[in-house]
Amino acid sequence: MYQYKGLEDTIAAIATPAGQGGIGIVRISGKEAIAMADAVLRLQGAKTLVECKTHTVHHGWAVNAKSGEMIDEVLVTLMRAPKSYTAEDVVEINCHGGMTVLRAVLQAVLNAGARLASPGEFTKRAFLHGRLDLTQAEAVMDVIHAKTENFLRQSQHQLKGELSTQLKSIREELIKLYVMVEALINFPEDGIDAQSRQQILNRISVQEKSVAKLLGSSQSGRILKEGIRIVLCGKPNVGKSSLLNALLKEQRAIVTDIAGTTRDVLEESAQMKGIPISLVDTAGILEPRDLIEQEAVSRSHLYIKSADLVLLVLDHSHPLEEQDRLLMEQIKAARALVVVNKMDLHGKLDISVPKKIFGTEHVIKVSALKAQSIQDLEAKIVESILKDKNFDTHGILISNIRHIKALDEAQKNLQDACRLMNENTSLEFISEELKAAVNQLDAITGRNIDEDLLDRIFSEFCIGK
Numbered sequence: 001m002y003q004y005k006g007l008e009d010t011i012a013a014i015a016t017p018a019g020q021g022g023i024g025i026v027r028i029s030g031k032e033a034i035a036m037a038d039a040v041l042r043l044q045g046a047k048t049l050v051e052c053k054t055h056t057v058h059h060g061w062a063v064n065a066k067s068g069e070m071i072d073e074v075l076v077t078l079m080r081a082p083k084s085y086t087a088e089d090v091v092e093i094n095c096h097g098g099m100t101v102l103r104a105v106l107q108a109v110l111n112a113g114a115r116l117a118s119p120g121e122f123t124k125r126a127f128l129h130g131r132l133d134l135t136q137a138e139a140v141m142d143v144i145h146a147k148t149e150n151f152l153r154q155s156q157h158q159l160k161g162e163l164s165t166q167l168k169s170i171r172e173e174l175i176k177l178y179v180m181v182e183a184l185i186n187f188p189e190d191g192i193d194a195q196s197r198q199q200i201l202n203r204i205s206v207q208e209k210s211v212a213k214l215l216g217s218s219q220s221g222r223i224l225k226e227g228i229r230i231v232l233c234g235k236p237n238v239g240k241s242s243l244l245n246a247l248l249k250e251q252r253a254i255v256t257d258i259a260g261t262t263r264d265v266l267e268e269s270a271q272m273k274g275i276p277i278s279l280v281d282t283a284g285i286l287e288p289r290d291l292i293e294q295e296a297v298s299r300s301h302l303y304i305k306s307a308d309l310v311l312l313v314l315d316h317s318h319p320l321e322e323q324d325r326l327l328m329e330q331i332k333a334a335r336a337l338v339v340v341n342k343m344d345l346h347g348k349l350d351i352s353v354p355k356k357i358f359g360t361e362h363v364i365k366v367s368a369l370k371a372q373s374i375q376d377l378e379a380k381i382v383e384s385i386l387k388d389k390n391f392d393t394h395g396i397l398i399s400n401i402r403h404i405k406a407l408d409e410a411q412k413n414l415q416d417a418c419r420l421m422n423e424n425t426s427l428e429f430i431s432e433e434l435k436a437a438v439n440q441l442d443a444i445t446g447r448n449i450d451e452d453l454l455d456r457i458f459s460e461f462c463i464g465k
């Protein structure tokens with residue numbers, strides 16, 4: 001691990017979000033944290049934190065050290081190194097939750113000698129002191145940004161170090177293999193017979209499969225983290241906006257019996273079975289009457305193109321029209337479901353046509369108005385999102401692009417190693433591939449990472465974390 005120089009300073013920041021709240025916290029971490037806190041605190045009983053035990057809470061006042069003027073009544077938590085978030089001495093001052101108060105307390109701490117922390121610097125210190133590895137540090141941010149409980153659960157697994165444990169076991173086996181191959185290179189007189197060669201090949205192949213399994217989870221990991229975009233399309237008046245409202249369970253889009261009610265794209269967030277969904281209602285206009293409608297139509301097409309899943313809405317109470325056929329033709333290559341809406345009305349639509357184009361299992365009848373079969377539609381949506389994907393929320397899901405890239409490289413190295421073994425290539429080349437694969441795994445956990453990359457990772461954190 002590289003030596004980071006910034007650890008000498010004591011850092012401070014407001015750890016709670018900007019705005020008003022019940023409480024707000026100013027966090028201080030570093031060698032001088034306790035002394036600096038003492039400089040701005042007047043604790044009850046005239047005690048100082050220096051004399052207090054770790055993991056204790058104290059009542060008192062934050063003051064302007066120069067003027068002695070009181071800033072706020074506070075509760076102070078003391079956590080001595082190494083049992084703290086950063087593994088350094090940490091003091092957290094719980095103030096009233098207003099920005100003016102918090103800024104004044106923070107300023108007092110800075111006046112006492114602390115440096116303003118940069119984004120993610122507290123977590124970075126936890127990493128640099130070896131309390132967390134990089135996957136765990138990144139999981140901290142994932143926990144904060146989790147959009148669904150499902151993803152939160154995943155991030156908690158990673159925060160506990162479950163990904164690191166899996167990577168460690170792959171790494172250990174690769175190191176053993178590397179040492180073995182190096183020994184064979186250095187003591188060629190011992191030679192390597194075909195059987196040993198095959199054994200090494202098998203063992204590399206087992207590790208390649210473990211990496212492949214982790215990588216295989218990345219599609220569902222990304223879905224769980226970022227969600228997917230579902231776009232509703234269909235000709236005017238078929239009930240797209242009504243369906244959006246039914247799926248959201250609130251009256252979000254305007255619904256009328258006038259064709260061309262929706263004149264712009266409307267995007268709303270929802271969740272289906274723990275997956276974050278962005279639902280997009282588009283304008284059904286087919287023949288734009290003016291510039292605004294023209295723009296709406298071209299936007300609708302862009303959204304349809306970018307959709308992870310398209311819901312083509314048809315009207316059960318009308319026979320299929322040319323416009324429906326055109327739309328079916330346009331989206332048949334995309335991942336799509338056909339929703340035959342208005343099933344509460346007398347049916348005039350020949351449902352066999354969409355069934356033939358999209359397959360029976362991709363066509364579903366609902367009534368947005370009467371909320372009939374909406375749950376069945378949700379189940380179908382989830383099924384088609386997760387189709388062909390390894391989606392096991394109890395196992396480890398890879399969702400971080402950085403991890404995906406490194407695992408991808410490691411997999412290539414291991415595949416190359418297997419291929420070279422098969423081709424009876426000189427062992428030096430196998431050894432190189434094994435070393436490169438280990439380096440990729442080490443980059444994920446942060447064992448060997450350059451300072452720039454580290455700074456980039458932590459700069460995406462919030463201040464105070």
Ligand SMILES: Nc1nc2c(ncn2[C@@H]2O[C@H](COP(=O)(O)OP(=O)(O)OP(=O)(O)O)[C@@H](O)[C@H]2O)c(=O)[nH]1
Nearest residue numbers: 237238239240241242260261262284342367368369
């Ligand atoms: N009977 C019945 N009427 C429905 C159903 N869904 C929608 N409607 C009615 O159909 C009309 C059009 O609904 P919208 O949701 O505005 O249709 P749209 O596809 O968004 O229309 P545009 O925005 O104009 O493209 C309204 O009068 C709705 O009340 C349904 O399931 N059954």
Ligand SMILES: [Mg+2]
Nearest residue numbers: 240241261262
């Ligand atoms: Mg509409």
